[in-house]
Amino acid sequence: MSFANHVIIFLVAVPLAVAPVISLLRVRHLPWLMACITSLFVFVLSIQLTQSVLHSGDVTYALGSWPAPYGIELRAGALTAMMTVIVSGVSTMALWFGRYGIYVEVGEQRAHYFYAAWMLVLAGLLGIAVTGDAFNVFVFMEISSLATYVLIAGGPDRRALTAVLKYLIMGTIGATFYLIGVGLVYMMTGTLNFADMEIRLADVENLRPVLVAAGFITVGLALKAAIFPLHVWMPNAYTYAPSAVAVFLSACSTKIALFILLKFDFFVFQKNLAGHDVQFSWFLMPLAAIAIIFGSAVAINENNIKRLLGYSSVAQLGYILMGASFVTYLGLSGGILHIFNHALIKATLFMAVACVFYRVRSAELKDFAGIAQKMPWTMAAFVLAGVALIGVPFTAGFTSKWLLIKAALEAGVVGYLLLAVVLIGSLMALVYVWKVVELAYFKPATADLSRVSEAPLMMRIPLWIMVLMTLYFGIDPSYPVRLANAAAVSLLGHLS
Amino acid sequence: MTEMSEFAELFGLFNYWVFIVLLLIGLYTIIAKSNYIKRLIGLNVFQSAVFLLYISMDKVEGGTAPIILDAGADQIFSNPLPQVLILTAIVVGIATTALGLAIVVRIREQFGSIEEQDILEMETP
Amino acid sequence: MFILFGVFLLTFLIIISIAIIRVKSLFSAVMLSGIFSLLMAANFFILDAADVALTEAAIGAGITTVLFLAALALTRETEQRETHSRVPLLVLAIAAAPIIFATFDKPRLGDPNAPVHQHVAPWYLEKTPELIGIPNVVTAVLGSFRGYDTLGEVFVIFTAGIGVLFVFGVHQRKAAISGGELAQQARGIRHHLIPRIIGKIFIPVILLFALYVQFHGEYGPGGGFQAGAIFAAGLILYSLLEGVDKALQKFPPKVLPWFVASGALLYALVGFVCLALGGNFLDYSVLHSNPVVGQHIGLILIEIGVGVTVFGVMLSIFLAFAARESK
Numbered sequence: 001m002s003f004a005n006h007v008i009i010f011l012v013a014v015p016l017a018v019a020p021v022i023s024l025l026r027v028r029h030l031p032w033l034m035a036c037i038t039s040l041f042v043f044v045l046s047i048q049l050t051q052s053v054l055h056s057g058d059v060t061y062a063l064g065s066w067p068a069p070y071g072i073e074l075r076a077g078a079l080t081a082m083m084t085v086i087v088s089g090v091s092t093m094a095l096w097f098g099r100y101g102i103y104v105e106v107g108e109q110r111a112h113y114f115y116a117a118w119m120l121v122l123a124g125l126l127g128i129a130v131t132g133d134a135f136n137v138f139v140f141m142e143i144s145s146l147a148t149y150v151l152i153a154g155g156p157d158r159r160a161l162t163a164v165l166k167y168l169i170m171g172t173i174g175a176t177f178y179l180i181g182v183g184l185v186y187m188m189t190g191t192l193n194f195a196d197m198e199i200r201l202a203d204v205e206n207l208r209p210v211l212v213a214a215g216f217i218t219v220g221l222a223l224k225a226a227i228f229p230l231h232v233w234m235p236n237a238y239t240y241a242p243s244a245v246a247v248f249l250s251a252c253s254t255k256i257a258l259f260i261l262l263k264f265d266f267f268v269f270q271k272n273l274a275g276h277d278v279q280f281s282w283f284l285m286p287l288a289a290i291a292i293i294f295g296s297a298v299a300i301n302e303n304n305i306k307r308l309l310g311y312s313s314v315a316q317l318g319y320i321l322m323g324a325s326f327v328t329y330l331g332l333s334g335g336i337l338h339i340f341n342h343a344l345i346k347a348t349l350f351m352a353v354a355c356v357f358y359r360v361r362s363a364e365l366k367d368f369a370g371i372a373q374k375m376p377w378t379m380a381a382f383v384l385a386g387v388a389l390i391g392v393p394f395t396a397g398f399t400s401k402w403l404l405i406k407a408a409l410e411a412g413v414v415g416y417l418l419l420a421v422v423l424i425g426s427l428m429a430l431v432y433v434w435k436v437v438e439l440a441y442f443k444p445a446t447a448d449l450s451r452v453s454e455a456p457l458m459m460r461i462p463l464w465i466m467v468l469m470t471l472y473f474g475i476d477p478s479y480p481v482r483l484a485n486a487a488a489v490s491l492l493g494h495l496s
Numbered sequence: 497m498t499e500m501s502e503f504a505e506l507f508g509l510f511n512y513w514v515f516i517v518l519l520l521i522g523l524y525t526i527i528a529k530s531n532y533i534k535r536l537i538g539l540n541v542f543q544s545a546v547f548l549l550y551i552s553m554d555k556v557e558g559g560t561a562p563i564i565l566d567a568g569a570d571q572i573f574s575n576p577l578p579q580v581l582i583l584t585a586i587v588v589g590i591a592t593t594a595l596g597l598a599i600v601v602r603i604r605e606q607f608g609s610i611e612e613q614d615i616l617e618m619e620t621p
Numbered sequence: 622m623f624i625l626f627g628v629f630l631l632t633f634l635i636i637i638s639i640a641i642i643r644v645k646s647l648f649s650a651v652m653l654s655g656i657f658s659l660l661m662a663a664n665f666f667i668l669d670a671a672d673v674a675l676t677e678a679a680i681g682a683g684i685t686t687v688l689f690l691a692a693l694a695l696t697r698e699t700e701q702r703e704t705h706s707r708v709p710l711l712v713l714a715i716a717a718a719p720i721i722f723a724t725f726d727k728p729r730l731g732d733p734n735a736p737v738h739q740h741v742a743p744w745y746l747e748k749t750p751e752l753i754g755i756p757n758v759v760t761a762v763l764g765s766f767r768g769y770d771t772l773g774e775v776f777v778i779f780t781a782g783i784g785v786l787f788v789f790g791v792h793q794r795k796a797a798i799s800g801g802e803l804a805q806q807a808r809g810i811r812h813h814l815i816p817r818i819i820g821k822i823f824i825p826v827i828l829l830f831a832l833y834v835q836f837h838g839e840y841g842p843g844g845g846f847q848a849g850a851i852f853a854a855g856l857i858l859y860s861l862l863e864g865v866d867k868a869l870q871k872f873p874p875k876v877l878p879w880f881v882a883s884g885a886l887l888y889a890l891v892g893f894v895c896l897a898l899g900g901n902f903l904d905y906s907v908l909h910s911n912p913v914v915g916q917h918i919g920l921i922l923i924e925i926g927v928g929v930t931v932f933g934v935m936l937s938i939f940l941a942f943a944a945r946e947s948k
Contacts, residue, residue, distance in 0.1 A: 009902045016776055017889035020882035023783050063769040065904040070744055072769045110790035113783045120780050127773065135581055139773035142588045143780055149595060150784040158606040162615055165599050169526060172539055172592050176546055179585065180519075183549050186578075187727065190740030200740065209727055212719050510624075511730050514631040516720050520713045521638045527709040531700045533647050533692065537654050540685065541638050544661055547677070548631075551670050556738055557731035561671040562758040563841060564750055572733070574669035575742040576758040580767055582673050583759075584774045587846060587931075590680050590688075591781035594938050597692040598785040601945070604696045611700075 004052070007045050008061045008074050008130055011084060012140075015042055015123035023116035028108065031115040032099055039092040039122060046084035046126075053081040054486065060132070068132065069193035075132035078486035079336060083129040083259055086343045090251040091122050097351055097462040098244020101358050105242040106154040114154055120147035121248070125256050134182045135192045137260055138175060141224070145171050148253060152241040160240035167233040170223055174230075174257075177220030184213035185268070197268050198494065214269050214276070218283075221264070224257035227321060228291030228314055235310030239363070243354030246306060250313055250350050251343035258317065258339070262324055266491040277327045284325040285414070289421045291318030296428035300435070305353050306363045308432060309346065312389070315425060316342045319404060322418060326407045333481070333488035334403030340480045341396040344473065345388045348466040352382035355455035355463060360447075368436060370445030374452045377460050379440050381467045386433035388470045391426050395474035399481065401426065511552035518545035532600045532610045536593060543589045547582050554578040624730065630664045648698050651689040658682035671842035672759045675834070679850040684935055687857055691942035754913040755839040755920070763844065764920040768903045771923070772888055775930050779885040782934030786878070789941050820862045827855035835928050839917075845924040849931025857939050865943040872936060874944075880933025887926035891919060 018038045022031045053059055053076055061074040076084070095118070106114050124144025128137050149171070152164045186192055188209050189200040204210060219230075226234040234254070238246045269276050295315030302308040320342070323335020353363060355378040360367050372379040388395035404422055408415040454460070473480060518541060525538025554575040562576040604610050607618055634657060641653045658681035666674040728735030745762050753761040763771050831852035838844030860868030891903070898907040905919025906912035 006896060006902070009896075013889060013892060013902060016772075017886065017893070019776070020779060020886045020889075023882050024878060062901060063903055064765055065901045065906065066766050069741055070748075071766050107790075110787050113787035113790065116783050117780065117787065120776065123776070135584075136770055136773070139584060139588075139770050139777065142591070142777050143773055146591055146595060146777060146780040146784060149599075150780065150787050153599060153602075153784075153788050159619060161599055161603045161606060162612075162619070165532065165596065165603065168592065168596050168599065169535060169539060173523070173526065173542070175588075176543055179546055180549065183546065183553070183578075186737065187553055188736055190736045190738070190742065192577075192741075204736070208722065212722065215719060509727065509729065510628055510631065512727055513721075514635060516717060517635055518638055519720075520717055521635075521642060523716070524709055524713055525642050527712065529642075529700070531647070533689070533696065534650060534700060537641060537650055537689070540654055540681075541641065541657065544658070544681070547661065547673070548664070551665050551668050551673060552730055553735070553737045554670060555668045555731045556733045559669055559731075559733075561669045561842070562746060563671075564746070564756050564758060565840075573746050573758070575738055576745055576762050577742050578737070579670045579673050579759050580762045580770075582670070583676055583763060583846060584770055586673070586676050586680055587774050588777050590685055591777045593685055594688055594781045595784045595788070597688055598788045598938075598941070601692055601695045601942070602788055610696045 004048075006061070007049050007052070008059055008076055009063070011042055011045050011049065011088075011130060012074075012123050012127040014038060014045075015119045015126070019116045019119040019123065022119060023112055025112050031112040032095070032102075035115040035118055036092065036095045038119060039088060039095050042122065042126070043085070043088040043092050046081070046088045049076055050081040050085055050483070053078055054482065058490075069191045069196040072136050073132040073193060073195075074130045075195070076130050077490050078483050079259065079262070079490065080129050082336070082340060082480070082483045082487060083256065084126055086340060087122065087125045087129065087252045087256070090343060090347050091118075091248055093347065093462050093466060094244045094247040094251075094351075097247065097354070097459055098242070100456055100459060101243045101354055102154075104358070105156045110154075114151065117147040117150040118248075120144070121151060121253075125252055128256050128260060132194050133192050134185070134194060134197065134264075138179050138182065141175055141178070141257075144253065144256075145175065145224075148249065151245045151249075152237050154242050154245070155240040156242070157240045159236070163233075163236035163240045167237045170230075170233045174220045174223030177216045177223070179220075181213040181215075181217035181220060184209045184216065188213075194263065194267055198271065201268065202271070210269075214264075217264050218261065221257050221261040225254045225261060225317065226314065227258075227317060228287055228294060231291075231295075231314045231317075234314065235307045238310040238313075238350075239304060239306040243350070243357050247347050247350040247354060250309065251347040254313070254317060255320075255339050255343065258320060262491065265324075267494050271494060281325040281327050284321050285418070288318045288322035288325055289418060291315060291321065292421055292425040293428075296425055296432065299432045300428060302432075303365045304363050305365055305368065305436060306350070306357075308365075308436075309349055309353065312429065312432065313342075313346060315429070316346065316389075319401070319422070319425070322422075323400075323404055323407065326411060327492075328407055328410060329485075329488050329492060330403055330410060331407035332491055333484045334400050334407055336487045337403060337477070337480055337484040338400035340484065341388075341400045341473065344396055344466065344470050345385050348385035348463065348470055349382065349389065351459075351463045351466060352378050352385065355459050358455055358459065359452045360449075365436070365439060367447055368440050369443040369447075370440070370449060371452070372440040373445075374449050375454050378455055378463070379437075381460075381463050382440070383437055384467050385470055386437065388474065390429045390433060393474075394471070396470045396477070398474055399477040511548065515545050515549045515552070518542075518548065530612045532603065532612065533597075536596050536600065539596070540589065540593060543585070543592075547585060550578040550582045550585070626667055627664060627730075630660055630667070634660050634664070645700050646698060647693055647700060648690075651686060651693060654689070655682050655686035658685065672757075672844070672847075675842050675847045676850070679847050679854065683854050684850055684857075684939075687854075687939060688942065691939060695942065695945060752913070753916045753920070755917070757839055757841060759842075760838050760844055760920065760924075764923055765903075765905060765916055768905075768919075768923065771927070772892065772903065775885050775888050775927050778934050779881060779930055782881045782930075782937055783878075785938045785941050789945060817862050820858060824855050824859055824862075827858065828852060831855060835924065836921075838924055839920060845927025845929075846931055848924075849928040849933075850935055852928070852932045853935035853939070856936055860940070860943065865940065869940060869944060872940065874937075874940070877933055877937040877940070880929055881937060882930075882933075884926045884928065884930030884933060887929070888923050891922050891926070895919070 127140030522542025662677040834843035835848030900907035909915035
């Protein structure tokens, strides 16, 4: 067997198969170690997949050797490859980073189930990314969602339970809506394979069920992706989840749903529904703009830092959506680049907050007063990542916003409006980041911080690796830009 | 037979209407009820509605279940694919329900109630 | 004729679901939803979906109802609050419009010319005897053509299993609730001679039937999911008759996770073995020199994997609920 041909299935099958093994390991540290190694292995594979996609084009794989559309097909282009790198990379860093925190927050006697669930989330997200089959997306979405509920329910606060139940109910509604949409498309085309759907939809005369299917799929995935105004489950879920889980999920889980939404809209519907691109942008553009303003405004008024970051994610998802809603090369590549950059930045911010949480046992804003003197490394990391979130030049956050601004300038009158939204959003980000920084650096401590010390070295190292990457990709963004451009080209390629 | 097909024409969409009604009843239960268990029951009805949508697609008039016992015979079979998909969906349904119930039980232990309104009052002091 | 019968069943379904909303007692609501699932199963059966009907009856009407009852015993039996908001109705009315709008272009029920019956499905019906060599096309699609979906499905069940164990993992000993109903019932039944004797006669029959469903899945309706659920149902009946404590002695909490994990692992390993033998992932043809025999072997193995995990998960979830109150 030639290993290189099977890389794409290993991405999914390895973490999947490791999960039951981990669930049986009741030995201390072993579940964690095994999860880390698996995640790192998958990360290396996803880099390899990315290389082969960049060099020799899309990768496909027929499961069970059955030809598509009869069997299930895996298919990876540039966008898919980038998603796998983000998911597996953040998972690896969060696992490395989260070891101490998880022992404290989740408890040791059930850690083996926790790490098994983590592997399932990883496998689920990667499975969604690489599959070329609409129903298969649903199956892996359910694996990742159910495992995500498990991870969040491990949070130390009892409110984690109510947050997770809300997420469970809304997530199930979202997935079921998606299933209805897929069912309707299947009803009209007789196929479940994305590529095949695109071709066969062209022959469908009565498009009404397809139109309704597009509606169901959009709403269902928007629920999963926490797109404004369907984001209500998200801030609390991130706030009460164990810290390492918040790092992982904030960077990956909503973006995967967004990715499927883009895939459906650009691969399946754009060419086949008359005027879909216009409807698509007129539907999403206002939502994106409102999400940016609303999310930032709530973040400014929020007193819990984790929830603040959650609302900031609502806003940042708005940028991604805005990029997609331009339906132009520059806009798409800016939006896709922002998926990458935001994953990096938000994971770093959640890590920094998790470091403080580990020492102070609180994420309330008031408990951050004067913390910078006790935890200088952690807070310095927070400042740098915060600067990147605002979008200051020479940080990762700048490159994607620059592309978005250029795309907005291309878009005429509406573009100026959106340009204003981007700038106002950035200023608002400055306000909520500054709120934390001011308190941490310039205010005297309100609580007794004498027993608080800097976070353990094994938490600071991954944190700073992330910070350095944020800076590095700000100065030399060529790698993600190359991927984002390739992805934008392939998305638009289906339009003409 | 013609009488039958007129009837089929009339009621040929009945399954889809029932699907919609059940979907909405489930959704209503989820949105309007405060009791968590009742909501999970609603979620079950909601998901069952989708099963009905898929299984209604698979029927071919005059067909039988797709089990080919006599390969040569000239038989009509109903469509196997939606059945396979719904087998998966049923399993997903019970998995979600089981996890949801476990969380509800823990909520009851931690908050002493399974009514959302009570808990919201507790969470906002 | 099937349409007439279908219309009757479906109307009944709607009536029951409205009753579910209106009834105040959660116990009644759960029972009604059990009946709902059973009617749904009957409806699936007349729509030629025998496998789905069997699964819905075993899982939807059987295990789900038991789990709800177990959860009720740990929480409370009636709804406390009533919501009078009209907003949801409005939202739903808006949601309803586009879906009803869409139905008028849908193919009629049973229309053989519908697009669903044109493209992929006939290929399955045509090729299954030749490529897989088993009569039940549903099993062939489930296990082989779309075996990757089924792999995912087993892991969904696996996730639910470890999820419930994880969520219940802490504070198990100091559960805040006092004696629940189910445990009392369970102990209560033990003192009734007739159900106990009848039950004892039935349990072996149920277990045998489960094995039949497991290994007959290639020829008739059935397979790992149904078999695992029925087998678990048999043992749940045992624990209701003999008491949870005795069931826990037979299936100590240390043993069940092995069932939960090993089935899922077996399925994944079959995939990797196919890789090692030079095929693609889950390509059972390479398991034997004759591809059709290879498919057979693969299907039997993965169905066992499915059955074991479904059984392990269902039983451990039930016991996790039941043991929680008896402590």
